[in-house]
Amino acid sequence: MAKARTSAAISPLMRDLARYISNALRKPLPAAVSEKTRHHTLDTIAAMVSGSRLLPGRMAVSYVKTLGGKREATVVGSRLVTSAVHAALANAMCAHADETDDSHAPSLTHPGCGIVSAALAMAERMGRGGDPLLRAVALGYDVSSRLTLSLGGADFRQTGHLTHSFGPTFGAAAASAALLELDADRVRHVLSYTAQQVSGLSTYPRDTEHIEKAFDFGGMAARNGVTAAAMVAAGCTAVEDVFSGERNFFIAYDESRRSGRPPPQPQMLVHGLGRNYEIMRTNIKRWSVGSPIQAPLDSLYEIIRAHGVKAGDVENITVRVSTTGADTTDNRDMPDICMQHMCAVMLLDGIVTFESAHDEKRMKHPAVLALRRRVELIRDEELQKLIPERHGIVELVLKDGRRLRHHTRAVRGTAQNPVSRAEVDEKGYHLMAPILGAKRARALCDAVWNLPALKDVRRLRPLLRA
Amino acid sequence: MKNKGAASAISPVMRQLATYIARAGGKALPRAVLEKTKHHLLDTLAAMVSGSRLLPGKKAIGYVRTLGGTPEACVIGSRLTITAEHAALANGMLAHADETDDSHAPSLCHPGCAIVPAALAMGERERSSGTRLLRAVALGYDVAARLNMSLNAYEFREDGHSTHSFGPAFGAAAAAGSLAGLNYDQARHLLSYTAQQASGVSCWMRDEEHIEKAFDFGGMPARSGVAAAAMVSHGMSAVEDVFSGERNFFVAYGRAPQPEVLVRDLGKTFEVMNTNIKRWSVGSPIQAPLDGLLELIRAHGIKAGDVERVAVRVAHQAANTVDNRSMPDICMQHMVSIMLLDGIVTFESSHDEKRMKHPRVLEVRKRVELYGDDELTRVMPSRQGKVALKLKDGREFNIHVKAVRGTADNPMARAEVDEKAYHLMAPILGQKRARALCDAVWSLDKLNDARKLRPLLRG
Numbered sequence: 001m002a003k004a005r006t007s008a009a010i011s012p013l014m015r016d017l018a019r020y021i022s023n024a025l026r027k028p029l030p031a032a033v034s035e036k037t038r039h040h041t042l043d044t045i046a047a048m049v050s051g052s053r054l055l056p057g058r059m060a061v062s063y064v065k066t067l068g069g070k071r072e073a074t075v076v077g078s079r080l081v082t083s084a085v086h087a088a089l090a091n092a093m094c095a096h097a098d099e100t101d102d103s104h105a106p107s108l109t110h111p112g113c114g115i116v117s118a119a120l121a122m123a124e125r126m127g128r129g130g131d132p133l134l135r136a137v138a139l140g141y142d143v144s145s146r147l148t149l150s151l152g153g154a155d156f157r158q159t160g161h162l163t164h165s166f167g168p169t170f171g172a173a174a175a176s177a178a179l180l181e182l183d184a185d186r187v188r189h190v191l192s193y194t195a196q197q198v199s200g201l202s203t204y205p206r207d208t209e210h211i212e213k214a215f216d217f218g219g220m221a222a223r224n225g226v227t228a229a230a231m232v233a234a235g236c237t238a239v240e241d242v243f244s245g246e247r248n249f250f251i252a253y254d255e256s257r258r259s260g261r262p263p264p265q266p267q268m269l270v271h272g273l274g275r276n277y278e279i280m281r282t283n284i285k286r287w288s289v290g291s292p293i294q295a296p297l298d299s300l301y302e303i304i305r306a307h308g309v310k311a312g313d314v315e316n317i318t319v320r321v322s323t324t325g326a327d328t329t330d331n332r333d334m335p336d337i338c339m340q341h342m343c344a345v346m347l348l349d350g351i352v353t354f355e356s357a358h359d360e361k362r363m364k365h366p367a368v369l370a371l372r373r374r375v376e377l378i379r380d381e382e383l384q385k386l387i388p389e390r391h392g393i394v395e396l397v398l399k400d401g402r403r404l405r406h407h408t409r410a411v412r413g414t415a416q417n418p419v420s421r422a423e424v425d426e427k428g429y430h431l432m433a434p435i436l437g438a439k440r441a442r443a444l445c446d447a448v449w450n451l452p453a454l455k456d457v458r459r460l461r462p463l464l465r466a
Numbered sequence: 467m468k469n470k471g472a473a474s475a476i477s478p479v480m481r482q483l484a485t486y487i488a489r490a491g492g493k494a495l496p497r498a499v500l501e502k503t504k505h506h507l508l509d510t511l512a513a514m515v516s517g518s519r520l521l522p523g524k525k526a527i528g529y530v531r532t533l534g535g536t537p538e539a540c541v542i543g544s545r546l547t548i549t550a551e552h553a554a555l556a557n558g559m560l561a562h563a564d565e566t567d568d569s570h571a572p573s574l575c576h577p578g579c580a581i582v583p584a585a586l587a588m589g590e591r592e593r594s595s596g597t598r599l600l601r602a603v604a605l606g607y608d609v610a611a612r613l614n615m616s617l618n619a620y621e622f623r624e625d626g627h628s629t630h631s632f633g634p635a636f637g638a639a640a641a642a643g644s645l646a647g648l649n650y651d652q653a654r655h656l657l658s659y660t661a662q663q664a665s666g667v668s669c670w671m672r673d674e675e676h677i678e679k680a681f682d683f684g685g686m687p688a689r690s691g692v693a694a695a696a697m698v699s700h701g702m703s704a705v706e707d708v709f710s711g712e713r714n715f716f717v718a719y720g721r722a723p724q725p726e727v728l729v730r731d732l733g734k735t736f737e738v739m740n741t742n743i744k745r746w747s748v749g750s751p752i753q754a755p756l757d758g759l760l761e762l763i764r765a766h767g768i769k770a771g772d773v774e775r776v777a778v779r780v781a782h783q784a785a786n787t788v789d790n791r792s793m794p795d796i797c798m799q800h801m802v803s804i805m806l807l808d809g810i811v812t813f814e815s816s817h818d819e820k821r822m823k824h825p826r827v828l829e830v831r832k833r834v835e836l837y838g839d840d841e842l843t844r845v846m847p848s849r850q851g852k853v854a855l856k857l858k859d860g861r862e863f864n865i866h867v868k869a870v871r872g873t874a875d876n877p878m879a880r881a882e883v884d885e886k887a888y889h890l891m892a893p894i895l896g897q898k899r900a901r902a903l904c905d906a907v908w909s910l911d912k913l914n915d916a917r918k919l920r921p922l923l924r925g
Contacts, residue, residue: 059700059701059702062700063696063697063700063702066536066696066700067535067536067549067551067696068534068535068536068549069533069534069535069536069549070532070533070534083533083534083535085533159717159718160713160714160715160717160718160719161718162662165662189678192669192678193678193681195667196628196631196665196666196667196670196678196681196682196686197665197686198665199662199663199664199665200662201661201662201708201713201714201715201718202713202718203658203661203705203708203711203712203713203714203715204705205712206705206706206711206712207703207704207705208703208706209703211702211703211704212655212658212659212662212702212703212704212705215659215662215697215702216662220662220663230529230532230533231529231681234525234528234529234532235525235528235529236525236526236529236677236678236681237673237674237675237677237678238673238677238678239669239670239672239673239678240672240674242667242669245669245672246669246671246672247626247667247668247669247671248626248667248669249667249669251625251626251667252625252626252627252667252668253626254626
């Protein structure tokens with residue numbers, strides 16, 4: 001390579017970003033960021049374990065089984081250990097097999113499913129410790145969010161592209177490159193291989209079985225990110241600066257002429273890097289149910305805990321959400337997107353788990369049906385005005401005449417109202433216990449909380465397999 | 467899958483295209499198309515074999531060696547047999563390790579380096595017959611070229627996208643899908659997985675070592691196409707019609723896309739017929755003069771020692787590109803001298819840097835003159851060339867090459883393709899195996915299992 005000639009052509013932007021990625025493993029995370037990164041790591045692992053038993057996950061696991069490969073990384077929820085690239089593909093599809101995984105609202109991405117799977121596979125391949133894994137994951141979220149934001153976020157999706165794969169592909173690549181300890185020159189090449197592979201269309205709402213969607217959001221991003229880093233680690237070179245110069249990445253994806261919206265802002269890639277950790281702005285889905293049902297379940301749970309309410313005490317319930325939210329969830333056939341059913345389940349059980357949210361048989365149970373008749377869903381025009389903020393108001397009239405009301409303004413788990421460690425633990429545990437067993441699910445939760453002390457991520461293998 | 471509900475939403479373009487892909491394996495190719503497909507298959511195999519010893523090829527093989535996998539398909543020029551997806555990635559990079567591979571001008575892509583590796587890998591995996599393999603390759607060229615043309619290839623490239631990876635990814639997927647025996651419903655899902663993976667930006671020309679470029683043109687589209695086919699063949703479902711409806715492929719890509727071009731003259735115009743084979747492994751502007759010179763040498767029995775002076779004329783910008791360059795394969799004066807001395811140009815002689823200092827070569831080179839020509843500049847992008855030869859005995863010969871040999875307007879004969887391929891492969895496979903591999907391709911329609919090619923392809 002003509003290093004002397006090309007080094008002059010590298011933009012300050014690329015230099016800053018590549019240096020940040022190559023230094024990320026050496027730089028400790030602030031305590032709050034380390035804590036939040038563990039939340040998202042556990043939340044994503046739990047989504048993988050639970051997803052490994054759903055159709056998209058089962059298809060992904062059996063698919064990579066046919067491919068074979070070097071024994072580098074675990075396929076979660078199976079007995080398979082395979083090449084990092086295929087483990088990342090399968091685990092990422094498992095992580096987005098349902099809709100329990102995390103999301104970063106400003107960039108319109110689900111960062112965890114693509115990034116945590118890539119980082120986990122690469123950390124296993126390299127035998128890295130828990131701290132490097134967490135640093136790589138936090139890095140991945142930072143690169144992923146900034147990439148999609150630099151392209152205009154919602155504007156970019158409006159022109160048909162897939163924000164849900166673009167950012168996470170770069171996030172997965174950055175996390176993988178960091179775990180391979182590539183230097184800044186080689187990181188620039190990783191970014192070029194990533195830019196060549198990054199792809200995706202926002203046709204996914206038309207996917208009926210959620211298999212392609214699991215690939216688009218998770219598997220494809222993880223596979224391409226790991227591939228970019230692994231190729232460079234194997235000695236493949238590339239274009240020195242894909243983010244500037246002739247026919248660069250931002251020229252191809254400048255849709256301002258078509259959309260009439262502002263052109264890409266490459267500077268966003270490094271904006272606030274090292275100060276604003278995007279994982280802090282990432283939402284965890286507390287309940288494994290449709291988005292409009294989150295706020296009412298938060299309110300109901302609050303009322304139940306505060307007043308010791310039992311299902312038998314309830315005369316009637318009024319639930320108010322936005323008009324579109326109500327339309328989406330009004331007396332639906334599937335339990336996890338049916339508002340009336342999920343409120344009944346919460347009252348009966350005092351909690352909602354992944355299992356109870358997906359238990360179709362229970363929709364016909366007399367006790368559930370009796371309670372469901374007392375639930376009234378109201379389309380609220382005022383709450384509609386607050387969208388994209390998803391408020392919910394629940395009013396309970398008890399048989400003894402008491403009236404209890406709760407208004408959820410920021411859904412629990414969103415960046416404005418983050419969940420505590422205990423709540424993440426509870427969600428993760430409940431997702432994993434039915435598959436891993438109570439003991440291993442407990443041990444896996446604990447292992448994630450103790451990741452900073454873990455010397456080799458491969459030690460998680462016995463807990464991840466099934 | 468909700469097939470009933472979805473069926474009404476399938477566009478006529480998607481219906482025709484998916485039907486064509488699903489049926490291509492069972493449909494005989496016209497004889498001329500079958501012959502031309504063999505040319506391109508052999509030409510690409512030769513590029514792979516030769517590429518396996520060049521830096522991008524060596525890096526590709528080194529990379530997939532680290533991955534391992536189920537022994538489904540062989541990595542050419544190595545002892546490795548791995549997953550079809552990884553074999554296609556490596557072989558795709560081999561095929562575009564240099565610039566000897568074929569090209570389709572109207573769609574601005576190099577179809578062979580992505581489509582043939584994908585077809586070969588899936589053919590090995592599925593133990594396909596030679597006939598099926600050839601049909602899949604021809605199908606791949608048809609789909610690749612049309613996809614780029616539906617986006618208006620020249621505009622699409624101007625906007626910064628890489629025509630060299632978009633079309634070929636779909637071509638590789640169609641070829642691999644045909645060999646995997648995908649039905650009509652699956653073919654639609656195949657196209658959705660491919661559309662999700664189609665990618666590439668056109669800054670590949672800034673790649674210095676040609677490794678990333680080999681991935682962008684060959685390895686990546688071959689990998690993505692095979693992955694799409696393997697996933698669907700495994701039972702994965704997808705969006706029913708990615709080419710129409712809400713936020714479809716053509717919403718995201720193209721200034722004024724023409725989806726109907728995807729199926730225009732499908733089954734009548736076979737795009738492999740419009741694909742160029744590079745006769746000489748040298749820069750494009752040098753092709754026409756070498757054609758002319760060989761013609762004169764053969765016609766008049768000319769030897770290097772007979773020559774007083776050679777005047778070569780090409781377009782002005784072409785002359786600038788190849789004037790006294792330091793690399794042999796892009797130096798006009800040097801390559802003309804080699805052709806005069808050897809009476810042929812091979813991949814080896816066009817890449818022999820040492821010979822640029824050889825006294826005999828330098829002696830001939832002194833008599834070569836290169837000129838930019840106004841008339842030839844006006845006919846660009848047709849890359850024409852004129853050669854004027856003056857011999858020591860006073861005789862003078864002139865020739866004007868209007869259509870470069872190997873281009874669609876002046877296709878090579880089987881013997882010429884054979885000669886090029888044999889010379890590319892013999893130094894690596896040995897003469898006997900190179901001969902056998904050429905012959906195996908010519909009689910491919912009689913081969914019952916693509917895996918039988920393996921002993922000839924391995925290094």
